[in-house]
Amino acid sequence: MSWRASSRSAGDRLRVAMLAPARNHIAPPFSGGLESMVWHLRNQLVADGHDVTLIAREGSDDVDDQWSLAGGRWTPSELAARDHSMPSAEFMTEHHTYLSAMRRLAAVGRFRFDVIHNHSLHYLPLAMADTCDVPMLTTLHTPPTPWLESAIASATGKIGGFTAVSDFTARSWDRLPEAPAVIHNGVDLAWWHPGPGGDRLWWSGRITPEKAPHLAIEAARLARMPLDFAGPISDPAYFEREIRHRLGPDVRYLGHLSGAAQVDHVRRARAVLVTPTWDEPFGLVVIEALACGTPVIAFGRGGIPDILTCTRVGRLVPANDVAAMACAARAADGVSRVEVRRFAERRFSLHQMSRSYIEAYRAVVSTSLPQVVPHALAP
Numbered sequence: 482m483s484w485r486a487s488s489r490s491a492g493d494r495l496r497v498a499m500l501a502p503a504r505n506h507i508a509p510p511f512s513g514g515l516e517s518m519v520w521h522l523r524n525q526l527v528a529d530g531h532d533v534t535l536i537a538r539e540g541s542d543d544v545d546d547q548w549s550l551a552g553g554r555w556t557p558s559e560l561a562a563r564d565h566s567m568p569s570a571e572f573m574t575e576h577h578t579y580l581s582a583m584r585r586l587a588a589v590g591r592f593r594f595d596v597i598h599n600h601s602l603h604y605l606p607l608a609m610a611d612t613c614d615v616p617m618l619t620t621l622h623t624p625p626t627p628w629l630e631s632a633i634a635s636a637t638g639k640i641g642g643f644t645a646v647s648d649f650t651a652r653s654w655d656r657l658p659e660a661p662a663v664i665h666n667g668v669d670l671a672w673w674h675p676g677p678g679g680d681r682l683w684w685s686g687r688i689t690p691e692k693a694p695h696l697a698i699e700a701a702r703l704a705r706m707p708l709d710f711a712g713p714i715s716d717p718a719y720f721e722r723e724i725r726h727r728l729g730p731d732v733r734y735l736g737h738l739s740g741a742a743q744v745d746h747v748r749r750a751r752a753v754l755v756t757p758t759w760d761e762p763f764g765l766v767v768i769e770a771l772a773c774g775t776p777v778i779a780f781g782r783g784g785i786p787d788i789l790t791c792t793r794v795g796r797l798v799p800a801n802d803v804a805a806m807a808c809a810a811r812a813a814d815g816v817s818r819v820e821v822r823r824f825a826e827r828r829f830s831l832h833q834m835s836r837s838y839i840e841a842y843r844a845v846v847s848t849s850l851p852q853v854v855p856h857a858l859a860p
Contacts, residue, residue, distance in 0.1 A: 494531055495842055498586065498594040499523055501537035502601050503550045503578045508542045509740045512713060513687055514765030515622050518666050519600050525835040536582055550578045579605040590615040596842045604628040611638025616849035618841055621645040621661060623762050624653040633657065642845040646763040647784030662841060666763055667834030673772035675822045676748020682810060683750035684710040685743060685766055688720050690758065695723040696803050697754040698732050703807035709746060711735040748773045752813035754806060755779035764788060771825035774818035778809045794821040
């Protein structure tokens with residue numbers, strides 16, 4: 482759907498097509514940090530006076546049917562489905578979803594939009610970027626994948642500009658035409674507001690091995706502190722194998738919480754534990770906690786050291802070192818919650834992120850404009 486604000490002149494207003502990841506809805510409660518970032522950025526851009534058309538999965542907030550990523554409406558014929566080379570149904574659905582979206586953008590995009598902001602993790606938007614006649618800005622939310630590297634390497638026309646969510650992510654993309662600008666994710670500082678703290682530790686995220694809540698449970702028990710945690714169970718086998726038997730009065734799984742409930746728990750937490758066993762590209766839960774004034778104890782890998790740069794607001798500990806995490810958690814009471822909040826205000830506001838993306842949009846639009854040759858110099 483296209484939102485319109487009337488407080489700015491038409492010359493200041495940008496018309497943005499925001500192409501979202503297709504696997505999850507862009508609506509709270511969010512499946513992950515990527516979905517949350519897209520949803521909040523869209524809303525802030527509108528508040529800043531710009532038109533935003535969200536191109537996202539059916540069921541996302543306020544998505545018009547004409548711009549929904551509706552790959553599920555297509556199924557292969559019976560003969561095609563029996564073909565031995567047929568990829569998985571999930572692969573084909575996502576492929577058809579983005580193929581349809583890019584064809585529609587190619588047909589009407591230049592009449593509707595000034596810029597396409599690509600958040601997808603799929604190769605087709607990049608592979609088809611030069612068919613749209615609309616400049617594209619791609620935000621790199623993950624380290625490189627062979628699909629995306631192939632699309633970039635094979636591009637014959639203008640592929641647009643790139644940003645990355647952290648210095649770590651930017652460094653990992655070493656095969657781009659030029660290094661991507663870094664725009665950190667931001668949070669709504671009015672929504673994630675300071676709280677009093679409390680006695681219990683907190684963990685949140687998708688319940689998967691790479692997020693490793695079982696390590697947060699081990700660290701909390703070593704520290705002899707109670708832990709609450711929440712998030713969607715994305716890997717039920719992992720939950721049954723590693724989590725269920727660890728639950729008890731001191732360790733409570735609270736389900737997949739609404740946004741307001743999540744904020745309340747973060748505000749009242751003694752500290753937030755962040756335990757990735759992979760190189761997290763950014764770590765939105767880190768800045769959500771900082772905005773609440775809650776100190777963060779995190780494994781120092783991936784993009785998290787780019788965020789948690791001040792020892793006065795939290796601690797980085799070696800990856801998988803639950804003993805070091807437990808020790809840091811016991812020392813969390815010595816952290817000033819006021820200073821933690823101020824750190825977030827200086828570096829990770831939603832308004833600051835929106836302003837940075839508006840500058841990036843204008844840059845990619847200006848570089849895509851045709852060069853005008855003065856009449857006197859024309860051949």
